[in-house]
Amino acid sequence: MEVAVTPRPRRPRPKVVTLTPAAAARVKEIMDRADKPYAGLRVGVKNGGCAGSEYIFEYAAEKGPIDEVVEDQGVTILIDPKAVLFLIGTTIDYETTKLSSKFVFNNPNETDACGCGESVTIQPAPEALD
Template sequence: MARQRPKAVTLTEAAATRVKKLMADRDLGYLRVGVKNGGCAGMEYVMDYVAEPDPLDERVEDQGVEIVVDAKSLLFLLGAQIDYEVTPLHAKFVFRNPNETDACGCGESVTLVPAQVAD
């Protein structure tokens, strides 16, 4: 019997609640997460709405929410947890990523290494 594959990313209860609200307010399909080159540390997290996932995107269901992970970003996001934080100064999604090795001082970009996949 094959072992169950772990989820590529997970969501906290706060993140799932926020995604549910965003998706209920808009009829946009899916929330897609990924990374792109940019910023002083090398990479930035990105989130966008898509009507349909790309065929190679990873679908993730967690906390009653389905999101998609960009296929090109998958190795950089494996094991990450997405949270939603509200403080007096901001309300935003936050990535807690074990593949993150550094971040810039302003917190807008990060240095990421691909996850090491065990056999």
């Protein structure tokens, strides 16, 4: 007896992280003004803070050997592979108010945040586990 197997069509892989136009412009501006060249923007998640996790957001001199690389609006984003499941679908924005300006993570995988806004609780993206 022969069984025909029809492969399931693969869903398109979502971008792990995207930047808003404001965030991309600010990252480019900072990198252009830097004293040394950067390979990209490193984004990740580490344990810490009262809610359990903190975002990593820094300029990287070089790409790590196993970094996930995302290109968005002319910016190279380097992501630690251990953070990918927690960042899928995240948009990074740059917000300016009368009193401050800052990068803001809009992560659909966040389930909670501490009152100070420095740490978050994040679960793996459900669509990544399907």
